[in-house]
Amino acid sequence: xxxxxxxxxxxxxxxxxxxxxxxxxxxxxxxxxxxxxxxxxxxxxxxxxxxxxxxxxxxxxxxxxxxxxxxxxxxxxxxxxxxxxxxxxxxxxxxxxxxxxxxxxxxxxxxxxxxxxxxxxxxxxxxxxxxxxxxxxxxxxxxxxxxxxxxxxxxxxxxxxxxxxxxxxxxxxxxxxxxxxxxxxxxxxxxxxxxxxxxxxxxxxxxxxxxxxxxxxxxxxxxxxxxxxxxxxxxxxxxxxxx
Amino acid sequence: xxxxxxxxxxxxxxxxxxxxxxxxxxxxxxxxxxxxxxxxxxxxxxxxxxxxxxxxxxxxxxxxxxxxxxxxxxxxxxxxxxxxxxxxxxxxxxxxxxxxxxxxxxxxxxxxxxxxxxxxxxxxxxxxxxxxxxxxxxxxxxxxxxxxxxxxxxxxxxxxxxxxxxxxxxxxxxxxxxxxxxxxxxxxxxxxxxxxxxxxxxxxxxxxxxxxxxxxxxxxxxxxxxx
Amino acid sequence: xxxxxxxxxxxxxxxxxxxxxxxxxxxxxxxxxxxxxxxxxxxxxxxxxxxxxxxxxxxxxxxxxxxxxxxxxxxxxxxxxxxxxxxxxxxxxxxxxxxxxxxxxxxxxxxxxxxxxxxxxxxxxxxxxxxxxxxxxxxxxxxxxxxxxxxxxxxxxxxxxxxxxxxxxxxxxxxxxxxxxxxxxxxxxxxxxxxxxxxxxxxxxxxxxxxxxxxxxxxxxxxxxxxxxxxxxxxxxxxxxxxxxxxxxxxxxxxxxxxxxxxxxxxxxxxxxxxxxxxxxxxxxxxxxxxxxxxxxxxxxxxxxxxx
Numbered sequence: 026x027x028x029x030x031x032x033x034x035x036x037x038x039x040x041x042x043x044x045x046x047x048x049x050x051x052x053x054x055x056x057x058x059x060x061x062x063x064x065x066x067x068x069x070x071x072x073x074x075x076x077x078x079x080x081x082x083x084x085x086x087x088x089x090x091x092x093x094x095x096x097x098x099x100x101x102x103x104x105x106x107x108x109x110x111x112x113x114x115x116x117x118x119x120x121x122x123x124x125x126x127x128x129x130x131x132x133x134x135x136x137x138x139x140x141x142x143x144x145x146x147x148x149x150x151x152x153x154x155x156x157x158x159x160x161x162x163x164x165x166x167x168x169x170x171x172x173x174x175x176x177x178x179x180x181x182x183x184x185x186x187x188x189x190x191x192x193x194x195x196x197x198x199x200x201x202x203x204x205x206x207x208x209x210x211x212x213x214x215x216x217x218x219x220x221x222x223x224x225x226x227x228x229x230x231x232x233x234x235x236x237x238x239x240x241x242x243x244x245x246x247x248x249x250x251x252x253x254x255x256x257x258x259x260x261x262x263x264x265x266x267x268x
Numbered sequence: 269x270x271x272x273x274x275x276x277x278x279x280x281x282x283x284x285x286x287x288x289x290x291x292x293x294x295x296x297x298x299x300x301x302x303x304x305x306x307x308x309x310x311x312x313x314x315x316x317x318x319x320x321x322x323x324x325x326x327x328x329x330x331x332x333x334x335x336x337x338x339x340x341x342x343x344x345x346x347x348x349x350x351x352x353x354x355x356x357x358x359x360x361x362x363x364x365x366x367x368x369x370x371x372x373x374x375x376x377x378x379x380x381x382x383x384x385x386x387x388x389x390x391x392x393x394x395x396x397x398x399x400x401x402x403x404x405x406x407x408x409x410x411x412x413x414x415x416x417x418x419x420x421x422x423x424x425x426x427x428x429x430x431x432x433x434x435x436x437x438x439x440x441x442x443x444x445x446x447x448x449x450x451x452x453x454x455x456x457x458x459x460x461x462x463x464x465x466x467x468x469x470x471x472x473x474x475x476x477x478x479x480x481x482x483x484x485x486x487x488x489x490x491x492x493x494x495x
Numbered sequence: 496x497x498x499x500x501x502x503x504x505x506x507x508x509x510x511x512x513x514x515x516x517x518x519x520x521x522x523x524x525x526x527x528x529x530x531x532x533x534x535x536x537x538x539x540x541x542x543x544x545x546x547x548x549x550x551x552x553x554x555x556x557x558x559x560x561x562x563x564x565x566x567x568x569x570x571x572x573x574x575x576x577x578x579x580x581x582x583x584x585x586x587x588x589x590x591x592x593x594x595x596x597x598x599x600x601x602x603x604x605x606x607x608x609x610x611x612x613x614x615x616x617x618x619x620x621x622x623x624x625x626x627x628x629x630x631x632x633x634x635x636x637x638x639x640x641x642x643x644x645x646x647x648x649x650x651x652x653x654x655x656x657x658x659x660x661x662x663x664x665x666x667x668x669x670x671x672x673x674x675x676x677x678x679x680x681x682x683x684x685x686x687x688x689x690x691x692x693x694x695x696x697x698x699x700x701x702x703x704x705x706x707x708x709x710x711x712x713x714x715x716x717x718x719x720x721x722x723x724x725x726x727x728x729x730x731x732x733x734x735x736x737x738x739x740x741x742x743x744x745x746x747x748x749x750x751x752x753x754x755x756x757x758x759x760x761x762x763x764x765x766x767x768x769x770x771x772x773x774x775x776x777x778x779x780x781x782x783x784x785x786x787x788x789x790x791x792x793x794x795x796x797x798x799x800x801x802x803x
Contacts, residue, residue: 028339028527045680045699096414096458098421101451104435108444112708186329190422192677194439195703203331204425205677205701207346210528210584212338215345219335223328230327271786278788338527345527346585427552427581437579439704441554441783 032216046201052225055198058188059229062123063131063181070128071173074135078169079161087136094129099187102126107194119196123187127180134176138169170240178233185226199225271445279434279453286430286457290417292352297359297412304360305367306393319365326361330354330422346427355420359412366408370401403476406469410462417458421450431457528584546759549586549595550578554789555643555723558778559599559747561793562766569803570762583608591632593752597759600750602635603644603743611683616740618642622748634756636749636763639770643723644745645675645684647735653716654733661736665695665717674702674715684741685719692739707732723772725780747775769800 035041041048077083103122110118142165150164192200202218272279308318328336333354338345341353374397382396398405424432434450470476546567550560557578564574577595580586583605589595602621606613609628615621622638629635647662654660657668665671679685680699689695697717702709707726710718720727720734727734747770749763774796781792797803 032339045701092411092414092462093455093459095411096418096455096462098418098432098435098451098454100421100425100432101435101447101454104439105444105447105451107705108439108442108447112705112712112714115705182327186331189329189331190425192701193425193436193703195677195701195705195709197701200331201677201701203335205680207426207528207582208676208678209681212345212528215528216335216339219332222332223336226327226329226332227324230324274786274791275788343527344585346582424552427585429579433552433579436552437554441786442704443783443786445786 031213035213035217066124066127070131071135074132078136078139091129091133130180131176134173138172139165142168174237293355293359296356301363305364308368309371322361322364351423351428362412370404374400402473414458545573547575548597552579552581558789561789596755598750601745603745618744638746638748639767641747641770641775646722648720648732651731671697672715673697673717675719677701723775
C-alpha cells in the first residue's frame with residue numbers, strides 16, 4: 026500500500042514541475058508524438074484500406090501485412106531507425122517507426138469497416154441509382170466508421186506504448202521516468218511514471234470507446250432499437266400463448 | 269552480414285532464451301483464457317465486464333505494467349518473473365476475446381442438436397463446441413504467440429536477457445548489423461512459430477478444408493482489428 | 496480493440512482493475528528494487544567448484560568479465576558465465592549469497608553505491624574506502640590501473656573557442672546543455688554538482704547511447720563520456736580536468752564473494768596488473784569499431800599478455 030502512496034506523492038510533488046522533463050510537459054510530449062504518428066499513419070492507411078475494402082482486391086496483402094507487422098519488435102524498430110538516421114533527425118526517425126507500427130491496425134480497421142457493411146445495403150444503394158463514388162461516401166464509409174475507429178483506437182494505444190519505450194533512445198515521453206528511476210533505485214518514480222502512462226492510455230481508450238458509440242449513424246441505432254422492440258414483443262406474445 | 273556470421277552462437281543462445289521466456293505466457297494465456305472466455309460467452313451478464321476488463325489490460329503499456337505488477341504482486345521489478353507475468357496477462361487479454369468469439373461462431377443449431385441428442389453440457393463443450401470453435405481459436409492463438417514473441421524483447425529494459433539484448437548492446441556499440449539481426453531474428457522466430465501452429469492445427473483438426481482462404485482472410489482481418 | 500459499447504461497463508472494468516491492484520498491493524512488502532531479481536537462466540546454482548562470473552549490461556564490462564572467465568579456464572577452473580545482468584540491485588544480492596562469485600566492477604561507482612556521501616576522490620583513497628564500505632561476504636581484489644569513470648568532455652573546437660582545459664573554465668558560458676545517461680540528472684556529480692562545486696549552470700538533456708553523437712553534432716555542448724570510451728580519441732574530444740574532485744576515481748576492480756577470493760586471487764590479480772588504461776580503450780575499440788565479439792577480444796588480449 027505504501028508503495029502506491031509513495032508513487033502518488035511523487036506524481037503530485039512540486040519537483041515534478043522542474044528538471045529536464047517536467048511532468049505536464051512530458052505528458053504533452055507523449056501525446057504529441059502519439060497524435061502526430063497516428064495522424065500520419067491514418068493519412069496513409071485509411072485511403073488504402075478503403076480502396077482494398079471497396080474494390081475487394083489486395084485484401085490478402087492487407088491481412089498478411091497486419092500479421093507480419095505484429096511480429097516486429099517495437100523497441101528494435103525504434104532503435105534501428107534512430108541508429109540508421111543519426112541524431113540530427115532522431116525525432117523524425119522515431120516517428121517513422123511509430124507510423125510503421127500504427128499503419129497495420131488502421132489499415133485493417135478501414136478495410137474491415139467497409140467489408141462489414143451488409144451487401145444487401147450496398148446493393149440497395151446501387152439499385153437506387155447511386156454512383157460507386159456515392160455508394161462509398163454515403164453508405165460504406167459511414168457504416169464502416171465504428172470499425173475504422175476501432176482500428177484507430179488500437180493503433181493509438183500501440184503507439185502510446187511504443188512512445189513509452191522510445192524514451193530509451195532519448196526521445197522523452199513518459200517512459201523517461203521509468204528508465205531514469207531504475208539506475209537511481211527510485212521505485213516511487215518508476216511506479217509513479219507507470220501510473221501516469223497507464224492513466225493516459227486508459228483515458229485515450231475511453232475517449233475512443235465513446236467515439237465509437239457516437240459515430241454510429243442515427244438510422245442504424247434506430248433500426249437496432251426497432252428490431253429489439255420487435256423481438257421483445259414477439260417473445261412476450263409467445264410466452265403468453267404457451268401459458 | 270559478417271557480424272551475424274561471427275556471432276551465430278550468441279544469436280542462437282539468445283533465441284533459445286527468448287523462446288523459453290515466451291512459451292509459458294503463451295501456454296498459460298491459452299489455458300486461462302478458455303474458462304474465462306467460455307464464461308464471457310455463456311453468461312451474458314458477465315460478458316461485458318469481462319471483455320472490458322480484458323480489453324483494458326491490453327491497453328496498458330508494457331513498461332508501465334511492469335511497474336504496476338512489481339508493486340501489486342510484491343515481485344522484483346527487474347526480474348524474469350515480472351516479464352512472464354506481464355506477457356501472460358497480455359496473452360490472456362488477446363486470447364479471451366478469441367475464445368468468446370470462437371464459441372460464438374459455433375452454429376447454434378449444432379449446439380441444440382447435441383443437446384437434443386442427450387449430450388451433457390460438459391460433454392457438449394469438449395466434444396462439439398470446442399472442436400468446432402477450433403479454427404477461430406487457432407487464429408487467436410497465432411496472434412497471441414506472435415504478439416508475445418515480439419513483446420518479450422521489451423524485457424531487456426528490465427534486465428531480462430533475450431533477443432532484445434541485441435537492440436541495447438547494438439545501440440551501445442552503434443552496430444547497425446546487430447540491431448538489424450535482432451529485428452530479423454524476432455520476426456523469423458515469430459513466423460516459424462506461426463507456421464508451426466498452423467501445422468499443429470492441421471494435425472489436430474484434420475477435418476478442416478486446407479485452403480479456406482476467404483473465410484480465413486475475413487476472420488484474420490477481424491482479428492487484426494480486434495487485437 | 497474490444498468495443499466496450501457501454502462506458503458504464505468500461506468504468507466498471509477500470510474500477511475492478513483498480514480494486515484488484517490495491518488489494519494485491521496490500522499483500523506486498525519490501526522494496527521491489529531490493530529483492531534481487533531472479534538470476535538469469537533460471538536461478539540454478541552452479542556446481543560447487545564452478546566459478547560463476549557475471550557482468551553488467553555494458554559491452555566493455557562484458558569484455559573484462561570474459562577475460563576473467565578465459566583466464567580462469569586456462570588455469571583449469573570450471574567457469575559459468577551469466578553476463579548482462581544489468582543493474583547493481585539485480586546482481587549484488589546474488590554476489591552476496593554466492594549465486595555469483597566474481598564480477599568486474601569500478602571502484603568509484605561501487606563506493607558511491609554503498610556510501611553515497613563518501614568524500615574520497617583519488618584512486619587509492621577510493622580503493623581503501625571501498626574495502627571498508629563493502630558488506631561482509633564481499634571483497635575486492637587488486638584494482639587495475641585501467642579506469643572507466645565518468646568524465647566531462649567537449650569537442651576540440653568548443654574547447655579551442657572558449658579556451659577550456661578544466662571544468663572550472665566553463666563557469667561564465669551561457670546556454671550550456673549537458674548530455675548523458677538519464678540518471679545523470681540526479682547524480683551528485685551531475686548538474687547540481689557542477690553548480691555547487693564549480694559554479695557552472697547547465698540545462699540537462701538525456702541522451703543515453705547517442706551522447707557522443709549529440710556532442711559532435713552540437714546538440715549538447717558538454718557530455719558525460721566514460722573515460723575508456725574510444726570515441727574520445729576517434730572523435731577528437733577534450734576531457735576537461737577535474738581539479739576539485741567532482742568525480743571519484745573509478746578503476747576496474749574484481750569484486751568477489753569472500754569464499755572464493757583466495758582461490759581466484761592469483762589468476763585475477765595477474766589480469767588486473769596487466770590491464771592498463773590504454774589497453775582498456777584498445778579493447779573497446781575492437782568491440783565498437785572492429786565489431787568483434789567479447790570472446791575473440793578476450794582471447795587475443797590474454798595471448799598478447801601471456802596470461803593464457
